Amino acid sequence: MMQQIYPVASHSYAYELNKDMQFAAAHYVPAEEAGKCRKLHGHTYFANITVAGDTLDSAGFLVNFAILKQLIHERFDHSVLNDDTESFSADEPDRFPTTEAVARTICEIVQRHLDGTENRARCLQVYLRETPTSYCIYRPKAGIAHA
Template sequence: MFQQNYPQVNHNYVFELNKDFNFSAAHYIPSEDAGKCMRTHGHTYFVNLTIAGDELDHNGFLVNFSDLKKLVHGSFDHQLLNELPMFKGKSPSTEVVAQTIYEIIQNNLDARSNKPHCLQVYVRETPTSYVVYRPKEHQNG
């Protein structure tokens, strides 16, 4: 994976972790005005998660990195995104993919006793295009 500088999130938490990974998936944007993106095509998506909190778990982790990878890679890798239940009734644009990744991650984090927060999801779709999703409720920690 290439070295990348990501937008920083201002917060007051003691710990911050970032996890990089990628997955390969296809999608199409089901709208006439989407141009050639209306046709099925694939990407190697690069993802960075920013997670923060004040307490560590019993292992000394904010979150185990492998848990994060399983949640995202396991859900999206080698899939046609349009066919996944989480995108039913939605167009799987990069913005929606980033928001959906946030929802998956935060739902998992909410069940943890140390209550970490996902502050930012960065999704790069192509070498020249990326989206950052930041939930409003955690912007100031």
């Protein structure tokens, strides 16, 4: 993957880790306003996940890069996002598999994992590129619990 420059999430943590990955997935947006996107179509998504914290774990990691890839790539690569009914819904607009909702979902999945670790790092940002000209950045608000 080519090196890219991502917007920086402001924080005061000692460590910041960024993991780039890509996955191929199909989706459709079940809303009249979505136009052509109402039809099933696919993308090669490029994601950058930003994790930060002050303490390393017993292996010397903030979080193991391989775990981040496993959490996201293995779940979404070569899938139809709409079929993941744990993450997405055809009835709730906030849970349609739009770029915004996919970025938020990635953040929530990563944070659930981090919440179970000894050093409890934070997922500060997910940058998700859906096409060469369109991307979304999701940054959870501090203190808000996620699904």
